[in-house]
Amino acid sequence: MxxxxxxxxxxxxYVKNFVGSNAVNEYEEGKNEIVEIIDINDTERDHILLIDMDNISSFWLDVWKNDVLIKNGRNVSALKKIQQIKFYQCMGRHIYRERYPSMKLIDYSFExxxxxxxxxxxxxxxxxxxxxxxFIVKYLGDNLMEANDWNQHIWFLLELYLQHTKQEIEGTNEYVHLAVKSALTNREQPCGLIPEELGIYREVLEQWNxxxxxxxxxxxxxxxxxxxxLAxxxxxxxxxxxxxxxxxPYEILYLLHVRKKQGLPNPSHFDDFLMNLPEAKMNIQDPEPYPEWDPVLRMIDDFYRKNYPEYIPNHHGVLFE
Known part of the structure; x- marks a missing residue:
């Protein structure tokens, strides 16, 4: 209860935490550092570009929270930028896989x-x-995508995603957390935190459709x-x-999305506190247009594309446009 x-x-x-934050100043400090490195094409220190992506993400997190939590808006543009930045943190981390195998980033995680x-x-x-x-499948368990994650809802989301998209990880889309745990054990990669049970999420996975x-x-x-x-x-x-x-409640919103895409009925309304908060009421189109690029992220992407042929986006042409 x-x-x-x-x-x-x-x-x-939760709301008060985003009132009067220092994210703008941190963004500007990171931007100045990034511009300095890019202007002189400093490939000896360019790992700082990746590290400073945290400041970009924090800035847009602050924008999102102010738009939705404080002003009670429903715009998802800043949230889309946050997810885009996570993608580029992975792409950038790949560049430094061998040069800095132990590099840690604040918000870079399997979760x-x-x-x-x-x-x-x-x-x-x-x-x-x-x-x-x-990318996630290829590097699952190694230093680019450590999967030793205790969050039951994350394993729920991954399994639901796989079943919805008819894909597999480690040869299955059922009891994925246990399959990954077994595979990582065999490869002697960290996996001790992966849960044995998913609680309510296992029940939902059995009945989601x-x-x-x-x-x-x-x-x-x-x-x-x-x-x-838990919140x-x-x-x-x-x-x-x-x-x-x-x-x-993104795990619930994603479940509703999957059911809608599968042509299944969803509840017309919710009476509980969580599902009536502003973040549960955002306007999400199907599909959503790509976000306008953060100018600093664009500079970083251009820098990596120019200096690193192995940079994964180089193999896929234009992205997020």
Missing amino acids: VNSKKMHLAYKR YSIIALIHFNLYGWVKEEKIFFD TPDVDEITHLIGRMSEHHST SELGKSLEFGNYDYAFY
């Missing part, structure tokens, strides 16, 4: 990669989605309660406890 008072207090802190992947699918960005999925709208409504209600309980532990819970996405 969700502690309503605790949840509301956590949500107030954020899967979140970006399902948003690409949600937005209908077919070309970029395929590139991103192939039910034609019974009452059944899916009940399951979504349980998902929402689970999400809300109430803002800053403490490992799952839904961070300020980026704590009260953004």
Whole structure:
């Protein structure tokens, strides 16, 4: 049972966190550093371009939260930029795979990669989605895509994505977390944090394509309660406890998207707190137009394309246009 008072207090802190943030100053500092490196074509220090992508992402996270949480808007343009940046963090990280094998980035993770992947699918960005999925599969478990992730909902999203798109990882699209854990164990790659069970998410995966709208409504209600309980532990819970996405029910919104694409009925409304928050009410088109490029991200992409023939986007022509 969700502690309503605790949840509301956590949500107030969630919103307040983005009031008067320092993201603009950090963005400008990163931009100045990036421009300096690009102007002299400094390939000895260009890994800083990748590191500073965190500042770009943080800036657009702040824009998104201000637009939606604080102003109660429904525009997804800034959120789209965030997911685009995650894609380019992966593409950039590939360049430094051998030069800096242990490089760590703040928001570069399996979790954020899967979140970006399902948003690409949600937005209908077919070309970029395929590139991103192939990257995840190819490097799953190594230093480019460490998959030792404890988040049950992330493994739920990956399995639902695979079943929806009729694709596989490690030869399956069922009980994917266990298949990946077994494969990584055999390859002696870290996997001890991957959960053995998915709880409510296993129940949903068994019934996600039910034609019974009452059944899916009940399951979504349980998902929402689970999400809300964990989000109430803002800053403490490992799952839904961070300020980026704590009260953004993207796993439920993606389930609704998949069911809609499969021609299955969805609930017409929700009565719970989480599904009536601004981030659950954003206007998402099908498909979504590509976002306008962040100018600093564009400079970084141009730099990598010019200096690194192995840069993955070089093999795919124009992207996000």
